[in-house]
Amino acid sequence: MAAFDLIQNLYDISLKPRLLHSLIKEHIPDDKHPFRRPLELSHVVSMVKTHRLLSESATESTDQKLIDKWKSAVDAWVNRLLMLVSSNTPDKCWAGICLLGLTCQECGSERFLASYSVWFQKLLSHIQPPADAHFVKVASCASISDLFARLGGFPNVKKDGTSHAAKLIQPVLKLLNEDCSDAVWEGAVCLLCTIITFFPSSIHRHYNSVEAAIVSKIMSGKCSVNMLKKLSHCLALLPKSRGDADSWSLMMQKILLSIHVHLNDAFQGLEEGTVSNEAMRVLVPPGKDPPPPLGGQKTLGNASDQAAKRPERLLMSSVSTLMLCCCTMLTSSYPVQVTVPVRPVLTLAGRVLMVDGSVSQALFPFMTAMQQEFICSELPVLHSCSLELLASILKGVRSQLLPHLADIGRLLTEYFRKCAMPELRIKVYSIIRILLMAMGAGVGVYLIQEVINNTFTDLDSIGYESVGTPFSAYSNVSTEALLQSSQKKRKRVNATGSLEKQPDRVGLKVEMPKNQTPKSVKIAALEALEALLTVVGAFRSESWRSNIDHLLITVATNAFKGGWAREEKNIFLSSEPNPGLADFQLAALRALLASLLSPARVRPPYLAQGLELFHRGMQETGTKLAEFCAHALLALEVLVHPRALPLIDFPSANYKSDDGIKSRFPENIYSTGQKTEHPIF
Incomplete structure (x- = not known):
């Protein structure tokens, strides 16, 4: 290659064979040079996937010489890998097996269909002999799994794929029954799952043996928690083979x-x-x-x-x-x-x-x-x-x-x-939410009181910081008591001058919150309330809605006292979901929106405060909170500016139809029949 033989740009086809040759020369070992650094394989994999170096896909207008160069480079790549797979050096063999699995995923369909049988035989030989190192067996199982996952996408070779898969069952069962490491067992189980998914009929003759091997491993007490999860998944898939x-x-x-x-x-x-x-x-x-x-x-x-x-x-x-x-x-x-x-x-x-x-x-x-x-x-x-x-x-x-x-x-x-443990309460809230959304008002009526009692308890520590009233005072009363409480109203003037109905709280003592409920439980409680309001918000709402509405506006207001949370991710934290302040604020806003939109006999008492929160939240550009607040304001537009729009477009009063008949519809079509001097809002 000439020193100044430049390419056109990043997408020039001539770049792909050059990159592939460079990878083979600089990063892939051969029979003469040792395998220097296994970490270099990650760079090779990234380059192959990013630039699709093995795809051999080109447009009809591409020069045939460039296509031939690319094909020649892929041939050299495959030959180098097959040489490594046959190597007696375990680390070189491992590298070749790993990259051959990558090739099964990334190569063109024509090359894959022409070569998969040869590649399968090469890989199969490394899970049969007991002398191979464990890491070689693990790599072989993973690469064979990649091969069968790709092969399952070609219906015309289903019969041949089933025949090849049947040859694997006994060797894989032998790996499971051997006293190997968790990594080998995991590779064998993942391979079994792939076979069951894409070539289920290959398991028929060995169904009972596969079941016995999996159950024996589950009962052995020698597997890690992660391994047990994979075994349970494989056992669940097994009936699909029949x-x-x-x-x-x-x-x-x-x-x-x-x-x-x-x-x-x-x-x-x-x-x-x-x-x-x-x-x-x-x-x-x-x-x-x-x-x-x-x-x-x-x-x-x-x-x-x-x-x-x-x-x-x-x-x-x-x-x-x-x-x-x-x-x-x-x-x-x-x-x-x-x-x-x-x-x-x-x-x-x-x-x-x-x-x-x-x-x-x-x-x-x-x-x-x-x-x-x-x-x-x-x-x-x-x-x-x-x-x-x-x-x-x-x-x-x-x-x-x-x-x-x-x-x-x-x-x-x-x-x-x-139930008192946070993790378990979260699961119960989740089940209740699924029940409410799936079964509707029928089950919602049955669960109203239980959801209210528990959500008041879990949100108690944040619900009365500003108002000095523990919401648990309402959570332990019956539905009839709630009904009586809701009938005792007192009115107060808010900041805008309008009158609002508030639950009577005379005689309740000011307390400090005693429980510090985790944010994850509070989020689950808010989600359950959101589902409850969505499904049965209008059902006998006079007995409980006023307290729920007040709870949600108080929770939402208090959630933003310290400002709007920034959505940050820490790469050093575990991958397990760990709800932060932003997640809690979003859950509070979602529940508040459900409270404002849920049908009720009166206009939402906290509409003004809710609109203020959503307007402030929409200013937090680039966050999920801002996106939801914009959606909430759009949904609330019908409450802010109510319209009596007809279902069909009536012709105007001065409109004449084609037959010359003048329309008799009045200009004012409000149901009251009264003329309005000023527009509403």
């Missing part, structure tokens, strides 16, 4: 029964014996045979005996993993329509949620102090999984839950009253 409703139902029934067996041992001494028996009758109705045990165990009795011999921590991890598997099955798509066992799922979830670690006097001989301490330490995880199970069945079943809404409402109401 694609019929019976396989899905059987897997769900086996998982629920396995959870029940483990709970019998874990909760011994913490619940009455009749609870287990009743749950068993729901899972396996009288007269029906129980399904085969999960994973091919001999009998349910043997499974229980094995569970009793294992440490309690392993029992809990197995139960939570199987619950997560149920959640995935309930929320994932399936090729055919299936019948969800709603009552068994609700029974198991309720059984867990009703256990709080207390031991009755009659059950003292069956529980030691150490056992009780351990169960109490693990119960939050089980409660969280049970709440996830409830949320999943709400998302997956939807309208089919109508016959079970009363049971769900009672379960949530009873659990909410004793």
Whole structure:
């Protein structure tokens, strides 16, 4: 290449072969030179993806010589990688395998279809021999997964892809059954998930073996939490390999029964014996045979005996993993329509949620102090999984839950009253919000009082900083009491001179907030109130709306006392969501907008204060708060400037139609029939 052979610009096709040759020469090792720095591969991957160096895509007007140069450069790239994959040096072999997986993703379709079979054989050889290093096996599983994910997008090679995938099942199961590292198991499970997703029929002959291997690994107690999540996902996908409703139902029934067996041992001494028996009758109705045990165990009795011999921590991890598997099955798509066992799922979830670690006097001989301490330490995880199970069945079943809404409402109401942990309260609020939005006013009426009581409690610490009134004073009264309270009104003049109705607060003491509720819980409470106002805002609103409206305007006002939050991200913080002040302010504004727009018998009493907040927020340019405030002002325009616009365009009073008949519609079409001398607003 001449020193001054310049390209036209960044998008010149001639740049791609030059860059590819430079990468091969400077960053990809060969058989003579050692592999210097593995971190250089990240630069290679970035360059290939950014400039699409392997795509070989060009327009019809592109010079054929340039196309040939690019093709020649890609040929050199592939040849170098195949040489590395065959290398006896583990680090070079690993580099070649990783880059070959990248090539499967990025190369052109024509090259991929012509070469995938050769590439597959090269990669397959590295997960079979036991002598290969673990990191080579992990890279091989990942690259083969990339290959099959790409191959699944070509329907015309489905049969050949299924044949290749079937060759992988035994080697992958061998990796799972070996005493390897978590990384190898994770690579094997991810590869299994890819095969089930894109080539499900290749699993048919090995279905029971795959199920047994996954369940054995879940019950082994040797896997990390992240690994258990991947195993549960793979087990949930397994029925898709058969694609019929019976396989899905059987897997769900086996998982629920396995959870029940483990709970019998874990909760011994913490619940009455009749609870287990009743749950068993729901899972396996009288007269029906129980399904085969999960994973091919001999009998349910043997499974229980094995569970009793294992440490309690392993029992809990197995139960939570199987619950997560149920959640995935309930929320994932399936090729055919299936019948969800709603009552068994609700029974198991309720059984867990009703256990709080207390031991009755009659059950003292069956529980030691150490056992009780351990169960109490693990119960939050089980409660969280049970709440996830409830949320999943709400998302997956939807309208089919109508016959079970009363049971769900009672379960949530009873659990909410004793639930104190922030993470669990957030989940309960989320479930209630899903229920309200999915089922509408029917369930909303049933949950009004419970939502009000709990939201007043959680927002209490911020609700009365400025007014000196604890909102908990309103949260513990019945609906009838709220009705009586709302009828006692007093009027005060606001800053604009208008009269507003305010709840009577005479005789209430000034208190300092006693609870410091986390922002995440406050946000969840505000979101639940937003859903409640959206669904049942006008239903018997005279008994509770005035207090809710006052709560929300007070919360929103106090949230901005310290100024408008800046949306900042810290790269050193964990990736887990950690709501900040900006998130709380946005939730407060959303709930306030719902309060202003929700139907009511009177004009929103805090419309002026709300408009002021939204106008101020719209000035915070470039933030989510500003975007929402602009949307809120648009939505409130109909309240600020109400119009009686007709549904159709009436002709004017002086308009004559084609047939010469003059219109008889009056100029003033207001329903009152009175002429207005001044326009409204």
